[in-house]
Amino acid sequence: MKEFLKYTLAAILGFFVSSVIIFFISLILFGAMLSAGQKPAVIRKNSVLKLDLNQTIPDRSSNNPFENFDPLNFEFTTPAGLNDILKNIEKAKHDDNIRGIYIELGPLSPGFATLEEIRNALIDFRESGKFIVSYSDELISHAAYYLATVSDKIYLSPITEFQFYGLRSEIMFYKNALEKLGVEVQVIRHGKFKSAVEPFIQEQMSEASREQIMTYMGAIWDYLVKGIEEERNIPADVLNRIADNLEIQNADDALRLGLIDGLKYEDELLDELLNLSDLSETQSVRFVNMSKYTGVEVKKEKPVDNKIAVVYALGDIGMDLTGGATGMKPGKIAKAIREARADSSVKAIVLRVNSHGGSVIGSEAIWREVKVSSEVKPVVASMGNVAASGGYYILAPATRVLANPVTITGSIGVFGIIPNAQELLTRKIGVTFDVVKTNEHADFGSFYRPLKPTEREYLQAGIEENYEEFVQYVADGRDMEVEKVKEIAEGRVWSGINAMDIHLIDGFGGLNEAIDLAAELAGIEAWDIKELPAQPDPMEQLLKSLTGEVSMRLIKKELGGAARHYVNLQQILSMDRIQARLPYFIELY
Structure with a gap:
């Protein structure tokens, strides 16, 4: 029995010591990779800056390099925030190594105001004479399309789904569910439009709520349509007719109606980008993602105190x-x-x-x-x-x-x-x-x-x-x-x-x-x-990543788009x- 306890305790101690050693070795390795990731980026000639809209775009870039760490390539691919995207577009305008910008479109929308800021930056970028090409091979939303209209060319894969239906706002109401559960939501408010509580006490929108939604949503839609009209030279009434009559069944319809410039498979798109970049067919397009380009330093003429x-x-x-x-x-x-x-x-x-x-x-x-x-x-x-x-x-x-x-x-x-x-x-x-x-x-x-x-x-x-x-x-x-x-x-x-x-x-x-x-x-x-x-x-960010943030990522992975309802519920429960x-x-x- 004594020998058994001795070997058991030795095994436990050995496991504990080895875990501590492995943990600190991991920290050293991550630290080394982090240092490598913080080195100034080197951009080759004839490169193409890539803007990926298939991801969230926060207002500010995170300095947490472990958010989207790629263990296969040992690369840190933290999404660039709006602040860095705007800086990068301005840098690329004057960077002789950047020949143009490629926008990868998709169904996600980082928010209309975020898209508007990027769109305005791209309009300014066009003054450099460099190209802007947009492409989607899966699905494109009207929000992504609005941004894409400032491109020189918009291409879709022949099988891409083009969603151009207009805007909608959906509100989920919990009143009946809460009544079945036996929960009463007691509400005190000021303001006939302060309808934050309506989902808990009604089965549908009040007329005041419906009125305000239609006012701001209609103003936003009209603004988007006007922007598309100016860039694509398609009258606003035609665009609204296309949306109302569901005239875009497929990518061919989008091309026929003049909303895009062509249909291309990915290999055909890459050939065009090679041509625009003055590279030969035997070479590959030199894409530079936003995160990497953020590391490109801009030389200043003289120090600034202000x-x-x-x-x-x-x-x-x-x-x-x-x-x-x-x-x-x-x-x-x-x-x-x-x-x-x-x-x-x-x-x-x-x-x-x-x-x-x-x-x-x-x-x-x-x-x-x-x-x-x-x-x-x-x-x-x-x-x-x-x-x-x-x-x-x-x-x-x-x-x-x-x-x-x-x-x-x-x-x-x-x-x-x-x-x-x-x-x-x-x-x-x-x-x-x-x-x-x-x-x-x-x-x-x-x-x-x-x-x-x-x-x-x-x-x-x-x-x-x-x-x-x-x-x-x-x-x-x-x-x-x-x-x-x-x-x-x-x-x-x-x-x-x-x-x-x-x-x-x-x-x-x-x-x-x-x-x-x-x-x-x-x-x-x-x-x-x-x-x-x-x-x-960043090391503090690592420790956070090993604790609470991991659970949130698992929830998002399991629930997908429905994870936002979980987050919303958490916010409601934590309200004062x-x-x-x-x-x-x-x-x-």
Whole structure:
């Protein structure tokens, strides 16, 4: 027995020691590969910059090299963010080694505002005289097609599916399901358009909700059609007829109707790219992906002392204890803004916002820092795909506000939501609760009983107070009368086009235009960019990848497109009581 225990303990100890050694060796190997990946990229002559739209495009590139590590080729292929894509397109315009840009189209859409910024950068790139070619061999959506229309040539495989049906917005309603489960969603809100709670208390959209969706969605569709009309010389009424009558059954129809320039298999496309790149048939196209091209350094004529800080406020606004990997931590963003304000070399701040909103408490923390900073130096707000409700709240005090015509914004309203699961727990499951309390409302907010009338009144008073404060902040920041703000508030959602008409923004433009405007307001002609908040160290990212983030990737792998419902549910469960949030999780198809 003694010998058995001795050998067992030795085996356990040996396993533990070997695991530790393997772990540290792995860290050393990853560190070495990371160092190799951080070396400046070398681009051969006659190369083609590749823009892949079959992946998500965040506003900011991650410095986590392990997100999409390729173990077969030992390459780090972290997707480039919008910030680096815009820089890369500008670099490629002046890079003699880049002959043109190849866009790989697909069904995914990173968001209309993101596509608009890339599209505008490509229009500027065309001035170099270099080619732009777009291609899809599977499926192309109307969003991807809108971007592709700035290309010199658009090609599809003969079997590619072309979806050109118009836009739609779908909302899932849970009222009947919750009733069957025995869960009541208790709602307190201000704003007839603040329909965030409708999926929990109704079976279909209210007329107010339907009206606002059609307003902003119609404005966005008209803008997309106008852009296609200008590039392809196809009248808007013809494009709408094509969509209404489902005239595109296949790629041949798209070619016949003039929406594309030709049908090619992949080998034929590669032959054309070889020809455009001045390479022989025996050679291969020298593709350079966006991630690699980000490593190409641009030589500066002389050192620059002035900086413009770009602060990224991305994701749903939580409280610091609830903001997860996909959310925004207000304390972190507020600290970044303070850092930019205190840095004397930073002459202006660009606040990049891509958020549906969230916690009023979290929004207030960021709003305060933006307000104080705008009194010291120029603060330009740049809206991404969405900057609404709490996302608008935090940028209201900015010196200037820019958005894209297809940005979703507005939603100036507040709501509260508390579930009551008494029937589910008591009648259907058989779980009962008893409570001992020192005061009448000590169990206020408990999920196992309904709200009392006095408690509902208390919450409603808080909602009204937050709403009035929100409206006042907008009035102060936009130099508008309170009554004028209330006319466009009530939780109503607007497109960027609508927002310009009602003075919620100062002009159209993306991240690049916001940076240029910030420099103009600061009176500087040359500057470097300082991106904030500082991203975690890559090794820290590795440790995160080995823990919580792995589970999220597994969920996405198993659930596919349905994973967004899981994420949405997580966000709902982590909400604090009072929210400044978009009416629903908006997705336009």
